[in-house]
Amino acid sequence: MSGVHLSVEGALARLTLDNPAKLNAFTPAMLAQLDAHCATLERSADVMCVLVQATGDRAFCAGADIAEWAPLSPFEFARNWVREGHRVFDRLARLSKPTIAVLQAHAFGGGLELAACCDIRVMAPGATLALPEAQVGIVPGWSGTQRLARLLPEPVLKEMALFGRRLDAGRAHALGFVAEVADDPLTVAEGIAAGMANASxxxxxxxxxxxxxxxxxxxxxxxxxxxxxxxxxxxxxxxxxxxxxxxxxxxxxxx
CATH class of the missing domain: 1.10.287 (Helix Hairpins)
Structure with missing residues (x-):
């Protein structure tokens, strides 16, 4: 069943976006699941690192499912969608456990905002990053203009949010937004996580x-x-x- 799944293997936890038919786009149910999983992880004394990963090879996450938010009234959109998503993403960002985003494919809109919530990111060479919200008449709502402004240079963020330009893996790495570019980002992320074995x-x-x-x-x-x-x-x-x-x-x- 599609959703956000949590699995724990010893000291390593995995949060997996599993909605490949919609490019892992977020639904309200997925936001609720992510929120609940973060609460579970905070209570775990055994987990030392969390990988945020996704199924499929077309997208890490295409953002928010437009079919879910398009019918909402302005009030519902602001309160139930933007504010709730922001709260859940903040919870992930402030998780006490270190987090690694595994960007095996494109991360757009809310998907990029999700990756920005993680402590570091590993990215496949063919993946790209984008903030396409203006193309559908909205603006980034889950920290794309706030948290990303601390992680990317202002002109680069404006290229993406105002002009719709994509950021490729090489440039993202050069800017320090991505820790490493690798053909197999999951294996690299697992190796980085394993480096914490002797850490307090x-x-x-x-x-x-x-x-x-x-x-x-x-x-x-x-x-x-x-x-x-x-x-x-x-x-x-x-x-x-x-x-x-x-x-x-x-x-x-x-x-």
């Missing part, structure tokens, strides 16, 4: 939070997460909890 899961998580705070990816939440982690390991926190449970005045050791 908590150190990786904290490093991701620090980088996100530095580049403006929800910095307030990242800073508070870092602070909470630091205080959560303190003797003061342990004493405060114990004192509350015992209904006594805490005696904080200051460590």
């Amino acid at each position: 899961p908590r150190a990786v998580e904290v490093a991701k939070y620090q980088i996100h705070a530095g580049v403006g990816e929800d910095p307030s939440a990242m800073i508070e997460a870092l602070g909470a982690g630091m205080i959560g390991a303190s003797a003061d926190k342990a004493e405060g909890v114990a004192a509350f449970a015992a209904k006594r005045k805490p005696e904080f050791p200051g460590t």
Whole structure:
């Protein structure tokens, strides 16, 4: 059945877009599945890395299924489609686990925005990237003008969003948007993920939070997460909890 599927193999998880008949275009059901899978992954203590991949050889993801959003009223389109998609994509972007997008084929519109949510990207040489929304009378709505503006130079993003130009794999790699171009991007991505085998899961998580705070990816939440982690390991926190449970005045050791 088409959708977004989650599978876990030891420390490696895979989020697979599986709607090849529609070039893996997103439906509301797929957004809901991605949201639920992100919640599952956050609760997993074993998963260290997540691959975001897709079935078929024609497209990684062609964006949002036009048949799903075209009939919506302006109000429904803004609230139920754009805002909901943005929220779910943000959840993927801020996942505590490192993520790798496997671009075996074209990523257009929402598909490119999905890839931008991942920490790094591996791309097939024949794949291209595009923001074709203006060609159907809309604008990017799932962070294409926001998150992508941090990952691509402004003139390049304008080439894509305003003039409809595609970005090929070689140029995407030269710009730093793509980590590696490979004939078999899935195998390369799996190899990159395997490189984390000897890494500290908590150190990786904290490093991701620090980088996100530095580049403006929800910095307030990242800073508070870092602070909470630091205080959560303190003797003061342990004493405060114990004192509350015992209904006594805490005696904080200051460590």
